[in-house]
Amino acid sequence: MAYKLLIINPGSTSTKIGIFEDESLKIEKTIRHDPEELLTFKNTVSQKDYRMSHITTFLKDNNFPLENFDVFVGRGGLIRPVRSGTYLINQDMIDDLMISKYGDHMSNMGTILAFELGNTYHKPAFMVDPVVVDELSDFAKISGFKGIERQSIFHALNQKAVAKRYAKQIKKRYEELNLIVCHLGGGISVGYHHLGKVVDVNNAYGGDGPFSPERVGGLPTFQLAKYARESSIKNEKEFNKHLVSKGGLYSYLGTTSGIEIAERIKSGDQYAALIFEAMAYQIIKEIGSLYFIAKGEIDQVIFTGGLAENQLFSKYLIKYLPPFVQYTLYPGEDELEALAFGALDVLYEREPLKTY
DSSP: OOOEEEEEEEOSSEEEEEEEETTEEEEEEEEEOOHHHHTTSSSSGGGHHHHHHHHHHHHHHTTOOGGGOSEEEEEOOSOSOBOSSEEEOOHHHHHHHHTTTTOOOTHHHHHHHHHHHHHHHTOOEEEESOTTBOOOOTGGGEEEETTEEOOOOSOHHHHHHHHHHHHHHTTOOGGGOEEEEEEESSSEEEEEEETTEEEEEOOTTTTOSSOOSSOOOSOOHHHHHHHHHHOSOOOHHHHHHHHHHSSHHHHHHSOOOHHHHHHHHHTTOHHHHHHHHHHHHHHHHHHHHHHHHTTTOOSEEEEEEGGGGOHHHHHHHHHHSOTTOOEEEEEBOOHHHHHHHHHHHHHTTSSOOBOO
């Protein structure tokens, strides 16, 4: 008998759900939320009941009784650093998320919602490869200033999923390959996957690496300190949120939409072209640094995420790649499938269930 899974993957203005029977996706739904309505909530945790009501209404309207699911799986958020794998969602994890102990991000909500449904219907709740998967080498953690350590916060779920997808495609094991994987979304992460572990990656949440549609990336230290002193935003949390949600493309062009920016460029907007290509330029710089750390022994560079679907942006990226670098495009993201397959690996005892 096949396992029936409900997968929950919240985004900043949407909640994506998937219903699986074993590895077969039966239905996928992206529930769109009114951005103005979301602004009325003070933080991620306060959206719990709002998001839950949308999920349960959709399932009820489409005749999917919640009691019929065998397991609930949520996207993993900002908890303490953990190893890659599938985790049982427990109370310790929820306690940390409910007070945003390690940060406030919408990925936290997936874990919280799955746990509540699991408790209500007496079924297990899992999360897979949260954003804080930490496999960094000792060298990668050194920042250059004692007391500040580089952190591993990145799109672990999708990076791991597409890396394994590529390995399967070429009939090799993920643990045999050296890959550079670039997740191109609202945040951008570029990771060096060495024999099954992400041993170096930029902190895609906290200001590191290339800038992205929403985030500032690495900034000149003195100028950032001056900006912080002179800014009208004096609250640390609000200032950090400003850098994470109103930096990057948004700060230059007033939008995070790659589609809109590409249209502007086609209409002759040279400034938009400069900024869009500069983001690609910074991504290639990040790839280059990892390529040399790997001594050039990279089997493939993989581009994934929503921006990989943007033909103009992909053209900018490829323009800067030297001809000897082999690359693959996996546009979009495989997060629903990755969450389902991670849970099934545990249910069918192919992988051990980890605890927090």
